[in-house]
Structures are given as C-alpha cells and as structure tokens.
Amino acid sequence: MSEALAAGISRRSLYALRDSGTVTQLSRGVYRLTSLPELEAPDIVTVATRVPNGVVCLISALAFHELTTQIPHAVDIALARGAERPRIDYPPVSYHWFSGAAFTSGIETPVVDGKRIMSAGKCSDPGQNGRSESRWIPGPTPTMTDVQRVKTEVVSTHTNLL
Numbered sequence: 222m223s224e225a226l227a228a229g230i231s232r233r234s235l236y237a238l239r240d241s242g243t244v245t246q247l248s249r250g251v252y253r254l255t256s257l258p259e260l261e262a263p264d265i266v267t268v269a270t271r272v273p274n275g276v277v278c279l280i281s282a283l284a285f286h287e288l289t290t291q292i293p294h295a296v297d298i299a300l301a302r303g304a305e306r307p308r309i310d311y312p313p314v315s316y317h318w319f320s321g322a323a324f325t326s327g328i329e330t331p332v333v334d335g336k337r338i339m340s341a342g343k344c345s346d347p348g349q350n351g352r353s354e355s356r357w358i359p360g361p362t363p364t365m366t367d368v369q370r371v372k373t374e375v376v377s378t379h380t381n382l383l
Contacts, residue, residue, distance in 0.1 A: 222250040248311050260334045264312040268296045269338040272307045275300055276328055278317060282341040285333075299324060299341070 225235050235252065238244045244252045247267045253260075260266055265277055265285060279297035283289040295313035300306075302320035329342040 222252065225252065248309060262333050264296050265338060266334050266336045267312060268298060268309065268314055269333075269336055271309050272298055272300075272314075274304070275307075275339065276324070277338060277340040279315075279341075285340055286343050288343065 222232070222235065226232070235244070239246055239252065242255055245255050246252050247263065248271060251267055251270050262285065265281065268275065269277070275298040277285060277296065278299040280289065280291055280293045281295075281297040284291065284293050295315040297315050297317060299317050299319050301324050302318045304318065306316055307314075327342040329340050330337055331340060332338075
C-alpha cells in the first residue's frame with residue numbers, strides 16, 4: 222500500500238480498485254494487478270514484501286530451491302535476534318530468530334516474480350542442507366551389522382523387562 226500511496230493513489234481509490242476486481246489483495250497492505258500473470262511463489266513474495274529483512278529458511282528454502290518433496294505448511298522466515306515479530310495474518314508464517322553468522326552467512330538474493338527476496342542458499346553438499354556437522358558424533362559410520370546388534374540388544378532388554 223505504501224508504494225501506491227507514494228505514487229499518488231489514495232486509499233479510497235485503492236479500495237475501489239480492489240472492490241472492482243482490478244487489483245487483488247494478497248495480504249494486509251499487499252496488492253497486485255489482477256491482469257498480471259500468476260505468481261510463481263505467491264506466499265514467499267507476499268512474506269518478503271511484508272518482512273523485507275527476513276530470510277526464507279528451513280523447509281521453505283529447501284522447497285524454493287527444489288531440494289525437498291515436502292510442502293511447507295507455513296513460510297519459514299529467519300529474523301535477526303532481537304527483531305520484533307511481524308504481524309501477518311496470511312499466509313501462515315513460522316518465525317525463527319538467529320544471530321551472527323547463523324543469520325548472515327549463505328544468503329542468496331534471487332528475484333522471484335519481480336521481487337528481490339533473501340533466501341538461505343543451497344549448500345554445495347545437498348546432504349548438509351538444514352543440518353550442522355556439530356550435530357554428528359565423530360567416529361566411523363555405523364554398519365548394518367552394528368545397527369542389527371543394537372536392535373537385538375534393545376529387543377532383548379525389553380523382553381527381559383516383561
């Protein structure tokens with residue numbers, strides 16, 4: 222809405238255009254001409270417009286980069302630690318606060334549907350998307366024999382408890 226107001230369009234005129242079907246309201250304060258082609262990523266574009274300093278992250282970033290088959294239930298947005306939570310009614314948004322390098326590293330700024338967004342970038346190793354090496358216990362990779370041995374131990378322990 223602020224862009225329309227800056228261009229000299231009054232609120233009354235904007236609401237009249239919405240009511241007549243000339244523009245579509247995507248979210249509070251976000252409007253789009255109905256005659257334009259459909260958006261490729263309407264939820265991401267809407268959230269990026271409402272939260273310009275937010276970074277699309279987690280499952281939403283993986284889905285954006287086509288690295289997962291999961292369909293996000295909400296747009297995951299990373300915010301700098303201490304940032305205020307934006308109030309967005311639609312689309313559903315899940316907020317995550319990060320600080321330092323966890324927030325600033327690996328950010329890409331692609332243009333999606335004419336809107337520059339900030340997104341967590343793809344890792345060079347797709348196996349590393351969404352996980353940190355520090356979460357893994359160092360040592361040799363377990364073999365199927367190790368897994369079967371642990372499974373047998375767990376089953377026998379539970380049988381002894383009965």
